[in-house]
Amino acid sequence: MPLELASDVKYMKGVGPHLAAKLDKLGVFTVRDLLFNFPRAHEDRREVKLLSGVKEGEKATFKVRVLEQSRFYHGGRYHPRVRVADASGKALLYCFNRSYLENLLKPGELFTLTGAYVLRRGVPVFSQFDLETDGAQQEPGIVPFYRLTAGLSQKVLRKLVRAALDLLFPLPVSPDNGRGPAHPAGSPAPGRSLGEDIPRFIREGYKIASKGELVREVHFPEDMASLRRAKEALSYQEFFKYQVVVALAREKSVKVVKERTVLPGRLKEAFLKNLGFSLTGAQRRVLEEIETDLRQPRPMNRLIQGDVGCGKTVVALLAALDAIECGGQVSFMAPTEILARQHYETVLKYFGPLGLRAEFVSGAVRGQERKALVGSLMDGAVQLLVGTHAVFSEDIGFKNLALAIIDEQQKFGVLQRGSLRTKGAHPDCIVMSATPIPRTLSMTLYGDLDVSVVDEMPAGRAGVETHVVRQAEINRVYEKVHEEIGKGRQAYFIYPIIEESLTSDIKNAVESYERLSASVFPGLAVGLLHGRMDDGEKDDVMHRFKERRLHILVSTSVVEVGVDVPNATVMVIEQAERFGLSSIHQLRGRIGRGAHRSYCFLVPDRSTGREAFDRLTILKETSDGFKIAELDLKLRGPGELLGTRQSGVPSFIIEDFDVNTRLIYRAQKDARALVSGTIGTEAERTEYLSEFMESDAYKAALLFFGG
Numbered sequence: 001m002p003l004e005l006a007s008d009v010k011y012m013k014g015v016g017p018h019l020a021a022k023l024d025k026l027g028v029f030t031v032r033d034l035l036f037n038f039p040r041a042h043e044d045r046r047e048v049k050l051l052s053g054v055k056e057g058e059k060a061t062f063k064v065r066v067l068e069q070s071r072f073y074h075g076g077r078y079h080p081r082v083r084v085a086d087a088s089g090k091a092l093l094y095c096f097n098r099s100y101l102e103n104l105l106k107p108g109e110l111f112t113l114t115g116a117y118v119l120r121r122g123v124p125v126f127s128q129f130d131l132e133t134d135g136a137q138q139e140p141g142i143v144p145f146y147r148l149t150a151g152l153s154q155k156v157l158r159k160l161v162r163a164a165l166d167l168l169f170p171l172p173v174s175p176d177n178g179r180g181p182a183h184p185a186g187s188p189a190p191g192r193s194l195g196e197d198i199p200r201f202i203r204e205g206y207k208i209a210s211k212g213e214l215v216r217e218v219h220f221p222e223d224m225a226s227l228r229r230a231k232e233a234l235s236y237q238e239f240f241k242y243q244v245v246v247a248l249a250r251e252k253s254v255k256v257v258k259e260r261t262v263l264p265g266r267l268k269e270a271f272l273k274n275l276g277f278s279l280t281g282a283q284r285r286v287l288e289e290i291e292t293d294l295r296q297p298r299p300m301n302r303l304i305q306g307d308v309g310c311g312k313t314v315v316a317l318l319a320a321l322d323a324i325e326c327g328g329q330v331s332f333m334a335p336t337e338i339l340a341r342q343h344y345e346t347v348l349k350y351f352g353p354l355g356l357r358a359e360f361v362s363g364a365v366r367g368q369e370r371k372a373l374v375g376s377l378m379d380g381a382v383q384l385l386v387g388t389h390a391v392f393s394e395d396i397g398f399k400n401l402a403l404a405i406i407d408e409q410q411k412f413g414v415l416q417r418g419s420l421r422t423k424g425a426h427p428d429c430i431v432m433s434a435t436p437i438p439r440t441l442s443m444t445l446y447g448d449l450d451v452s453v454v455d456e457m458p459a460g461r462a463g464v465e466t467h468v469v470r471q472a473e474i475n476r477v478y479e480k481v482h483e484e485i486g487k488g489r490q491a492y493f494i495y496p497i498i499e500e501s502l503t504s505d506i507k508n509a510v511e512s513y514e515r516l517s518a519s520v521f522p523g524l525a526v527g528l529l530h531g532r533m534d535d536g537e538k539d540d541v542m543h544r545f546k547e548r549r550l551h552i553l554v555s556t557s558v559v560e561v562g563v564d565v566p567n568a569t570v571m572v573i574e575q576a577e578r579f580g581l582s583s584i585h586q587l588r589g590r591i592g593r594g595a596h597r598s599y600c601f602l603v604p605d606r607s608t609g610r611e612a613f614d615r616l617t618i619l620k621e622t623s624d625g626f627k628i629a630e631l632d633l634k635l636r637g638p639g640e641l642l643g644t645r646q647s648g649v650p651s652f653i654i655e656d657f658d659v660n661t662r663l664i665y666r667a668q669k670d671a672r673a674l675v676s677g678t679i680g681t682e683a684e685r686t687e688y689l690s691e692f693m694e695s696d697a698y699k700a701a702l703l704f705f706g707g
Contacts, residue, residue, distance in 0.1 A: 003167055005032040005194065012160060019156070025149040031164050032194075035215050039144035042227060043114050043130070046141065051117075051124055052088035057610055059116040062086055066109045069102065074606065080105070084113070091117060091124040096607045100150060105131075114145075118610050128609050142221050161219050169212035195695055197237040199688040201680050202670060208233045236663045243664075243671035244692065251675050256426045257297050267321040270354055275314070282456035283311050289452050290319050290430070300428035306454030307625040308434045308589030309461070313346060315454065316405045316430050320384060323428070324356060328402020329377070330384045331423075333391050335408050337362050337535045338542055342564055343407065344386040351384065361387035361396065364535065370395070398423055406431040434586065455626075464592035466600045466620045468576075468613065477572055477601045478520055484570045485524065485551050489596065491570035493554045494587055496578045512574070513554040521552060529555040557583060566594030576602035577612040581632040584616075585625050 003012065009028055010020035028034050049060045064084040071078045072094065080095040082105045093113075095101045105111070115129030130145055132154060146157050194211040196203060208214075214230045221227035272279070279287070286304060293300035304312045320330040332347070334340040344360045351358050359373055359382045376382045380399035385391065401424030431449065469477055481491045493516060495509040509530050517526035527541045527550040538558075545553045546565050553568075557579070571591050573584060584602065592598035602616050618631060673679040674688070692698050 003031060003164075005030065005035075005168065007031050009034055009160075012163065014163075015160065019152075022149055022152045026147060026152075031168070034161060034164055035168075035194075035219075037146060037161075038218055039146055041130070041145045042221065042224075043112070043132075043143045043145060044141075044224065045112065045143055048112070050088035051086050051091055054117075056119050056124075057116050059114070061112060061114045064091070064111065064113050066105045066107050066111075068107055069105060089124070091126060092120075093129065094125060094127045094607065096127060116609070116611060127607050128612075142224065142227065144219050165216045165219065169216055197241040197692075197695075198670075199674065199680060199684060201684050202240075202674075206233075206236075208236075211237070232663060236667055239664050239667035240671055241692070241698065243667045244675065244689075245698070247668075247671045247675040250672075256299055258299055258426055260295060260297065261326045262295065263322075263325050265322060265325065267325045267354055267356075268318055271318065271321055271350060274350065274353055277458065279314070280311060280454075280456040280458055282306075282454045283315050286315050286452040286454055287318055289450075290315070291322075293450070294319075294322060294428065299426045300430070301449045302430055303449040303451045304430060304432045304454060305451065306432075306434065307457070307623075308586065309593050310454040310457055312432045312434070312454055313343065313407075316432060317347070317350065319428075319430055320403055320405065321354075323403040324383045326402065328400050328427075329380065329382065329398045329424075330403045330405065331391050331398070331401060332384060332386045332405045333407065334386075334388060337364070337388055338538055339407065340386055340388045341539070347384060347386055356383045357381060358384040358386060361385060361390045363388065363390050365390070396423070400424065401427045403428045403430065405429075408433060434589070453626075461592060461595070464588055464598045464600050464623065466588065466602065466623075468602045468604070468616045468620060471603060471606045474603060477603065480599060480601075481521070481552070481570050481572065484599070487596075488567075489569040490545065490548065490550070490565060490567050491552050491572065492568060492587075492590060493552060494571065494573045495554070495556060496575050509554050509556050516552065516554060524551040525549060526552045526554060529553055529558060531556060531558045557587060564593065565590070567596075569594075569596050569598040571598075571600045572603060573601070574603050575605050576616055577604040577608045581615065581618060581628045582625070584619055585623075585628045588619075 009015055009023055009031055026037060028037050043061055048063050051062055054060045064086045067083040067085055070081045072081045080102045082093040084091050084093060112132040113129055115126045117124035117126050144158060145154060196211055214234050217226055217230035293302055304315060306312050323330050332343055334343055347358045361373060374395055377398050404427050484491060495512055513528040527545055529538060529541045544550045568591050571588055573587060576584060588600040604613055674685060
């Protein structure tokens with residue numbers, strides 16, 4: 001049976017059940033998965049440097065030989081320590097959690113090392129590095145480096161990728177290309193075509209190679225310039241297919257004509273009178289933008305961005321009052337029950353005195369209670385419904401849904417917003433995000449929306465001091481926590497994962513909860529919160545913390561969304577180097593919400609290199625979420641920034657922020673022109689769109705946008 005893209009990778013020559021199991025851990029199940037498992041980096045072995053010729057902190061490639069091997073103790077276990085040398089000097093490798101290197105780095109072994117060192121007592125020390133141990137057989141030229149799992153080497157993975165490329169996308173016969181086996185060129189057979197995500201006339205206009213050729217070039221480039229061109233071309237195609245979906249949604253929306261009723265806004269006036277504080281200039285500006293939308297003859301689709309605590313919810317509720325005064329109903333959705341209930345409490349506080357009725361719905365609302373709620377919605381007795389994804393349920397309907405408000409928009413999608421149209425006569429839509437997203441990504445994620453930014457914080461908040469603290473100084477942090485709790489305040493301790501794994505020494509919430517409650521803070525009430533607890537347990541823990549029955553909350557990043565405890569003034573984030581900058585910024589937004597000065601302590605692991613340590617100091621220097629998000633995009637890529645790399649968000653391949661911006665603008669412009677009919681012939685557009693909507697690319701885009 002011939003090998004195809006959909007073939008199970010275990011059927012490739014040289015791949016048995018044992019190797020297939022290791023590939024499974026990388027998410028590589030088919031030959032297609034293998035080809036789209038792009039290198040995380042490339043090493044140009046034409047530029048090998050000497051240890052003495054590189055400055056501290058400068059990443060470079062070296063050829064070194066193992067002198068001796070020993071061990072060091074850290075985190076409850078032993079790790080390899082390897083002394084190496086080249087013609088110019090010696091260095092040490094600290095191999096954290098890489099015990100398998102003991103069998104590879106034997107004395108006398110020659111290998112290629114890539115990384116940056118720090119000087120300790122005058123000796124170069126590497127703690128984060130890549131290596132190749134192929135000796136004299138090392139591959140020349142530009143070599144790809146992939147993400148690996150235990151027991152899988154770069155050499156084996158490269159060999160598999162090259163074999164798949166040579167079989168499915170062979171280089172054309174050329175007497176002088178010398179880059180691979182001579183195979184006749186031609187169109188791939190069915191089952192061997194990657195498909196093209198852009199119309200033929202656009203591809204030919206930009207002189208973009210076939211997708212198979214581009215994929216080959218990204219894995220095994222001829223030179224760095226051709227690698228850059230291939231990555232840009234693939235990135236453009238990735239952006240284009242998502243922009244087509246957004247453009248289709250936008251085109252459908254702008255064709256709707258909506259009748260508007262303008263009333264004096266008495267409910268809004270009463271709300272502002274009872275609010276107890278004045279709106280910020282940014283809130284007033286965004287409210288004016290919304291009111292302008294509500295005078296237009298088309299449905300409003302607006303994104304409100306802003307840091308945690310900037311007052312987005314108040315703006316959305318003011319818009320809700322306009323909709324209610326005009327006789328409409330409002331739905332207010334949040335991704336978690338904790339956050340939805342928090343919004344419900346806020347709505348009751350402000351809408352109750354106005355004589356308005358609000359109700360709550362989630363998956364837990366069932367039976368007669370749910371039946372009665374549905375009846376009240378359908379007869380118009382309920383003006384505002386607050387809920388989770390349950391609002392999308394088939395049985396939930398409205399008499400006259402006029403406005404949909406969605407909080408933490410990145411947890412939903414453009415298609416889910418579109419499905420709201422079935423619950424009303426083209427309702428207006430406001431989506432909110434407390435995750436500051438650079439304009440580059442906003443164009444991709446929210447290309448069908450108009451964007452407003454609340455970039456001013458309310459007065460009266462004392463703010464947050466951020467400190468990067470080494471593990472050796474952790475007792476000073478504990479003292480500060482004791483001091484704040486002695487003043488009647490509360491504290492968070494945040495950890496990267498929930499439970500210990502066999503291959504990682506990442507501190508975890510469960511183990512640390514036990515240690516902190518028993519040894520560090522005996523006599524204080526310590527609670528535990530993480531994502532694997534059921535909703536009832538989470539609600540109970542949060543209720544006790546909000547009522548000050550818990551002094552300390554130990555948690556994973558689940559507190560990033562939906563926890564509002566103004567009395568909490570300290571946050572300690574352990575192994576902070578494992579979080580993205582934007583995630584840390586979101587986490588520290590949970591403190592500094594009251595009138596008391598707050599403190600965020602970032603505590604990296606002992607093994608953290610200078611580069612990662614310096615990255616954390618950015619958070620000490622700025623509290624501007626948008627600046628932080630842009631830096632995060634440059635450092636970690638879009639998937640990591642959104643926290644969704646493993647959940648369907650595409651990897652956009654290219655890492656350069658400015659290049660991404662240019663490619664997204666071009667893709668958005670081209671996609672809108674295609675959908676509106678201003679480029680290409682009608683036959684070309686019809687052919688592309690009909691094929692695209694049947695393609696895997698379109699299905700992937702639907703998943704990305706919440707379909």
